[in-house]
Amino acid sequence: MRIARWNHAGTTGEGFVIDDGVVPFPDGFTVADVLSAGLGTASELHSRADPHRATPLSAVTLLAPLVPASIRDFAVFEEHVEGMSADENGNPRVGAAWYEAPTFYFTNPHQVFGTGRRIRPPATERLDFELEAAVVVGGVEGRSGEDLDVEAAEEHVFGYVIMNDWSARDIQAAEMRNSLGPAKGKDFATSLGPWIVTADEMAVHRDADGFLAVRAEVYVNDELVGEDLVSNMAWTFPELIAYASRASRVVPGDVLGSGTVGNGGCLAELWGKAGGDLVPPPLSEDDEVRMVVEGLGELVGTVGRARHPHALPPARRRPAPRARRRTG
Incomplete structure (x- = not known):
């Protein structure tokens, strides 16, 4: 369906x-x-x-096929992480912690767009896309969605959708130097679509280990930039749901993105592998990004005019504290 x-x-x-x-x-x-x-x-x-x-x-x-209750975006493709963590010579520096658990962040469910939409990024010199597949959580009678094991989490897989996590890499890099984020480098737009394909229809594509063995491609202005298999994930979608539910809760309408596929699933991965050279170049106004995932369809987005921010003052620096005396 x-x-x-x-x-x-x-x-x-x-x-x-x-x-x-x-x-x-x-x-x-x-x-x-x-x-x-x-x-x-x-x-x-x-x-x-x-x-x-x-x-x-x-x-x-x-339109976007659902109004998400929340959006968690993971990073579970090792090749993508290698490119994003590469040093100035293109050598990967994947930390040991990445292999221990599937890391994710929450992004903005209020800036979600369907296929064919023009998105307006912030003022950025490094606009990027991220080619992802995402799982949509459904309800299970008698289940709260809390502290699920993997078997129970699988029952909450309602279906799948293509996801484009648009990213302003320069803003993202600046804010993450403060050991938080990503936030404003990503919360301006997420594209989902073209529709949700239900789990029963996609079951034929699951391999023996539970991964979706489907091909994913991304084109910029009809030129193929990246291609990978979704089955190259390090964890399955039910495992992502189970992790998200730890000491927490998943609910119907939650969207969990796989994170960017490898082999050119985003431009920043290719920049990292090239030692920092911006090849291919960042996205610019009127560029069209088209994502095709086997079994899920085609998701298209076009870059619109950038939004320029209103100015904010720098932080107010507090004066040096006076010496404090114990009383009583």
Whole structure:
């Protein structure tokens, strides 16, 4: 099953993509409702979807296929980490801690865009994309989503979507020098789409170890820049869900990105391997980024005009503290 949200004649629709058309969910269900109810409900609704109510895909504008409850973005492709950690000679410096657990950060669920959208980055000299696959969490009756083991986490895999974690690398590098982040280097835009493909449909692509053995490609202005297999992840998607739920909770509508694939899944990886040379060049206005993942479809985004920030003053430096005396 493919699940989508769209705009048609000024009205938002939510439902299934069937053949070359979109069909609303029966009974007024929304994507959020279906994610909460789980795959069984999605299958039952699909059996009752009325193809006579279909609108051609060519007549609608696809939106992001869900409004995420949260977005966690991991970094689980070793080759990508090698490129991002490379020294000035292009030699990788992957720390031992990376191998111990799947690291992630939270990004902004309020700046999510669907395929075909123009995104407006901050003023940056190093605009980049990140080619990722992401898992969408669904509800499981009687389960809270807390402290899941891997087997239980697998039941929460509702489906998958292509994800582009747009990144301003110069802003990201500056803020991470303070041992926090990434934040403003990434929270301006995340693209998701074109639709959610349910776990049952993607099961045919899972290998014996539980990885999605599908090909992922990214093109800039129709030139192939990077390509990899999603199965080169160091942890499976259920393992990512289980880790995210440790002493915490995952809920329906959470999106967990795989992190950038290797072999050119982003420009910064290639810059690192080249010893810092900006080849290929950073993205600029009107560049088109097209991502294709086997079984999931095609996600397109175009770079729009940059946003220039309002000025902020530097930090107020407090005076040196006076000597403190113990009292009492």
